[in-house]
Amino acid sequence: MATRLKPVDAVTIGVGLTGSMAGLELTGAGLTVVGLERGAPRDTVPDFQSPSIHDELRFSIRKAMMQDNVKVAVTFRNTSDQTALPIRRWESFLPGQGLGGSFVHWNGQSFRAQAADFIYRTHHLERYGQKFLDACGPDLTIQDWGVTYDELEPHYDRFEYLIGVSGTAGNIKGKILPGGNPFEAPRSRDYPNPAQKEPYFGAIFRKGAESLGYHPYPQPSSNLSRPYTNPLGLKMEACVFCGFCERYACEHYAKGSPQTTILPILLKNPKYELRTGCEVLRINLDSTGKKATGVTYVDAAGREFEQPAELVLICAFPLNNVRTLLLSKIGKPYDPKTGEGVVGRNYSYQTTGGTIIFMDESININPFMASGACGTMIDDFSGDNFDHKDLGFIGGAYVGTIMTNGRPIEFHPTPPGTPRWGLEWKKAVARHYNHTIVITQLGTSQSCRANYLDLDPTYKDAWGRPLLRMTFDFPENDIRMAQYISDKGEAIARAMGGKTIVRVATKRPYTTTVYQSTHNAGGAVMGNDPKTSVVNRYLQCWDVPNVFSLGGAAFPQNITYNYSLTIGALTYWALEAIKNKYLKSPGPLA
Amino acid sequence: MKRRYTVLALVAGVHATAGLIVLAQSQNASQAAAGANKGGTATPQGTGAGPFVTQFQSKSLEPDIQHGAVIAAQGTAAGAPACAQCHAYNGVSDASGAFPRIAGQSRSYLAEQLRDFASGARNNAFMTPIAKALSAQDMADVAAYYASTNAPTLPLKPPQAALVKAGETLATVGNAQRQIQSCNNCHGPGGAGQRPAIPYLEGQYANYTTFTLREWQRGYRKNSPDQMAVQAKKLNDQEIAAVSAYYQQVASPVKVAEAQPKE
Numbered sequence: 001m002a003t004r005l006k007p008v009d010a011v012t013i014g015v016g017l018t019g020s021m022a023g024l025e026l027t028g029a030g031l032t033v034v035g036l037e038r039g040a041p042r043d044t045v046p047d048f049q050s051p052s053i054h055d056e057l058r059f060s061i062r063k064a065m066m067q068d069n070v071k072v073a074v075t076f077r078n079t080s081d082q083t084a085l086p087i088r089r090w091e092s093f094l095p096g097q098g099l100g101g102s103f104v105h106w107n108g109q110s111f112r113a114q115a116a117d118f119i120y121r122t123h124h125l126e127r128y129g130q131k132f133l134d135a136c137g138p139d140l141t142i143q144d145w146g147v148t149y150d151e152l153e154p155h156y157d158r159f160e161y162l163i164g165v166s167g168t169a170g171n172i173k174g175k176i177l178p179g180g181n182p183f184e185a186p187r188s189r190d191y192p193n194p195a196q197k198e199p200y201f202g203a204i205f206r207k208g209a210e211s212l213g214y215h216p217y218p219q220p221s222s223n224l225s226r227p228y229t230n231p232l233g234l235k236m237e238a239c240v241f242c243g244f245c246e247r248y249a250c251e252h253y254a255k256g257s258p259q260t261t262i263l264p265i266l267l268k269n270p271k272y273e274l275r276t277g278c279e280v281l282r283i284n285l286d287s288t289g290k291k292a293t294g295v296t297y298v299d300a301a302g303r304e305f306e307q308p309a310e311l312v313l314i315c316a317f318p319l320n321n322v323r324t325l326l327l328s329k330i331g332k333p334y335d336p337k338t339g340e341g342v343v344g345r346n347y348s349y350q351t352t353g354g355t356i357i358f359m360d361e362s363i364n365i366n367p368f369m370a371s372g373a374c375g376t377m378i379d380d381f382s383g384d385n386f387d388h389k390d391l392g393f394i395g396g397a398y399v400g401t402i403m404t405n406g407r408p409i410e411f412h413p414t415p416p417g418t419p420r421w422g423l424e425w426k427k428a429v430a431r432h433y434n435h436t437i438v439i440t441q442l443g444t445s446q447s448c449r450a451n452y453l454d455l456d457p458t459y460k461d462a463w464g465r466p467l468l469r470m471t472f473d474f475p476e477n478d479i480r481m482a483q484y485i486s487d488k489g490e491a492i493a494r495a496m497g498g499k500t501i502v503r504v505a506t507k508r509p510y511t512t513t514v515y516q517s518t519h520n521a522g523g524a525v526m527g528n529d530p531k532t533s534v535v536n537r538y539l540q541c542w543d544v545p546n547v548f549s550l551g552g553a554a555f556p557q558n559i560t561y562n563y564s565l566t567i568g569a570l571t572y573w574a575l576e577a578i579k580n581k582y583l584k585s586p587g588p589l590a
Numbered sequence: 591m592k593r594r595y596t597v598l599a600l601v602a603g604v605h606a607t608a609g610l611i612v613l614a615q616s617q618n619a620s621q622a623a624a625g626a627n628k629g630g631t632a633t634p635q636g637t638g639a640g641p642f643v644t645q646f647q648s649k650s651l652e653p654d655i656q657h658g659a660v661i662a663a664q665g666t667a668a669g670a671p672a673c674a675q676c677h678a679y680n681g682v683s684d685a686s687g688a689f690p691r692i693a694g695q696s697r698s699y700l701a702e703q704l705r706d707f708a709s710g711a712r713n714n715a716f717m718t719p720i721a722k723a724l725s726a727q728d729m730a731d732v733a734a735y736y737a738s739t740n741a742p743t744l745p746l747k748p749p750q751a752a753l754v755k756a757g758e759t760l761a762t763v764g765n766a767q768r769q770i771q772s773c774n775n776c777h778g779p780g781g782a783g784q785r786p787a788i789p790y791l792e793g794q795y796a797n798y799t800t801f802t803l804r805e806w807q808r809g810y811r812k813n814s815p816d817q818m819a820v821q822a823k824k825l826n827d828q829e830i831a832a833v834s835a836y837y838q839q840v841a842s843p844v845k846v847a848e849a850q851p852k853e
Binding site for chain 1: 762771772775779
């Protein structure tokens with residue numbers, strides 16, 4: 001039976017980015033906080049040191065930093081009429097596990113969302129009308145977030161300074177600045193650090209994009225361009241372009257992560273206790289079902305504990321936030337047949353694509369000299385930056401060269417027609433390895449009625465609980481979008497002088513066997529209407545007010561960009577509300 | 591229904607998605623490629639890539655190793671003395687450690703140091719005037735010559751075992767409390783170097799490593815302000831002595847363990 005532990009003020013389920021932020025803010029407000037992390041403790045020294053951290057087989061191929069899916073997998077199917085099967089090998093998306101969560105192995109791509117993203121439905125209705133939206137797809141369930149960009153701006157700013165984002169501002173308080181992204185929403189001040197140096201492939205892209213009248217800018221990056229001390233007094237260092245960023249941890253203190261920017265302070269706080277190797281089984285509710293009393297978890301030795309807490313924050317990977325809610329019976333599960341219920345509703349992803357350019361041999365790209373988030377890109381086709389009136393879809397994508405590595409197992413570009421193995425393949429790899437540029441497009445994902453998350457009726461985890469089941473395929477709207485943007489990427493590729501150009505864009509059906517994005521979003525979305533959202537605008541559960549669900553699960557649909565910065569801003573926003581409103585008067589926040 | 595996918599996993603995995611890992615039906619990918627060629631715009635020198643490329647590619651001089659060897663042995667007519675006077679003809683310098691071992695050091699690294707001595711980015715009373723007397727071609731040649739040498743490591747008396755042990759810890763793991771990362775992160779396993787940019791440390795004389803870490807601390811070396819200057823400033827005298835001792839013996843034919851048997 002579970003051992004009942006001494007009650008604490010708050011518990012976080014997961015100690016990744018949002019869990020670390022919550023720990024720091026709430027202990028700062030005087031609360032006692034326990035962080036429950038199912039993975040291992042780890043730190044820059046000694047765990048992330050070279051050469052072992054550059055083990056491509058271990059980290060990139062065997063996914064050593066990812067959720068242990070022998071214990072807990074996710075099942076997947078494209079449509080409701082299929083039978084879902086467990087994903088036994090992470091490929092399409094990579095949920096992290098261990099102290100620091102996915103924010104350890106992320107790339108550091110650090111974008112703010114646009115103002116229109118937060119009023120998504122309202123914006124599109126005003127600009128294009130209901131008839132247009134119906135034509136894009138009558139099944140789309142896009143909605144407003146309940147929070148505005150202006151409300152989040154101070155939190156974006158604070159988060160950028162916490163992790164030391166390196167970038168070139170394009171819009172400070174409405175003034176458009178040269179060199180930055182002219183489409184970005186106004187920021188209150190400049191980035192804490194200047195943009196990273198432009199790589200050669202970025203310079204070639206810049207030239208090509210400018211020749212077509214687009215507006216190239218350096219990708220904002222949390223791989224730092226120079227040594228930096230964050231507002232907590234933690235020192236970070238400059239990125240050395242080692243080429244081992246995504247799927248790896250940084251050995252140089254150069255990537256914004258909980259380990260570099262939060263944990264050294266938090267772990268010293270006597271009001272905070274980190275417990276690793278602890279799998280939370282469920283959130284416990286009292287007899288009314290309206291109040292959480294704490295959580296039950298199993299430690300690494302298999303012992304079961306009940307940790308009573310006044311406040312429970314779900315700080316897991318978005319998919320796991322949704323699963324925790326479902327397993328704890330918090331909120332009404334979504335039913336795609338009736339469209340009713342909210343938990344699991346509006347699961348969205350990211351729509352990707354791009355162009356591969358095989359260049360002349362005189363052009364040396366040196367792809368191995370790479371940072372996780374260094375590159376040059378355009379926002380001319382992001383979100384609603386361009387007129388969709390005659391296009392028959394909503395949404396958009398950024399386009400840019402943001403190559404992150406030239407690692408030997410993963411990077412060997414060959415043009416179409418090359419054999420898949422043997423001497424000819426080897427010759428082609430040798431010919432093209434150093435002369436290939438990749439243009440990436442990453443874009444919006446609209447939520448729609450058929451895509452959702454629920455509990456699998458068949459498959460269970462190591463503790464006997466149902467796995468999360470994902471039902472997902474790309475809506476037609478997003479396929480049209482991806483193809484349209486791909487045309488633009490191809491035109492830029494030609495302007496860049498590619499010898500051979502291969503164009504690729506998302507197609508149906510979605511498959512989980514190829515990496516696309518780890519921006520799994522939604523499923524426990526935020527909003528102002530309890531009928532269409534799980535949490536309110538402060539990420540507080542409508543049904544159980546002392547439970548908050550932080551992170552990407554709150555996105556009602558996915559934005560153009562990599563979502564980490566928006567998660568950071570939303571988390572600060574929610575934590576401010578907890579500190580300034582909730583703690584003074586616990587209960588539903590208006 | 592059977593679909594065939596070509597997986598173009600180019601920017602590999604790429605978490606947080608920079609990654610173009612895109613799937614495309616192979617047929618369509620090929621068609622697009624064919625279309626691009628047909629269009630005729632996808633030529634190697636396409637829109638503007640020609641002059642632009644020259645602008646960005648750094649000039650690299652074709653080195654003459656024979657001429658580099660002559661400079662090493664005899665110096666130059668313009669007044670640079672023979673490198674061999676201090677560094678020896680094979681680049682091992684001497685056991686005093688007043689001068690670094692440069693045998694087999696990365697060509698690009700050596701040439702960069704010569705340029706930096708000449709420009710003042712690296713300020714040294716001996717090397718700055720010598721580097722100023724070398725032309726760009728001389729620098730490329732002599733750097734190529736010493737990069738090509740393959741000289742033995744001198745059998746030096748091993749440093750104290752405790753010092754070496756402390757140095758090994760710093761070199762391979764670092765120090766979590768003081769936020770010092772391992773030297774090998776950049777300088778490679780055992781300090782083997784990561785060519786072309788990062789020099790080897792294995793077998794480097796402890797006196798020289800100590801000296802140059804102090805140069806970083808005091809600002810005489812300014813050619814890696816965001817990396818080496820930052821790292822060096824974190825180290826105290828003990829730690830400098832320890833890493834210096836460790837790297838000296840790591841490639842030495844005389845091992846610490848042999849000289850001081852285990853207890």
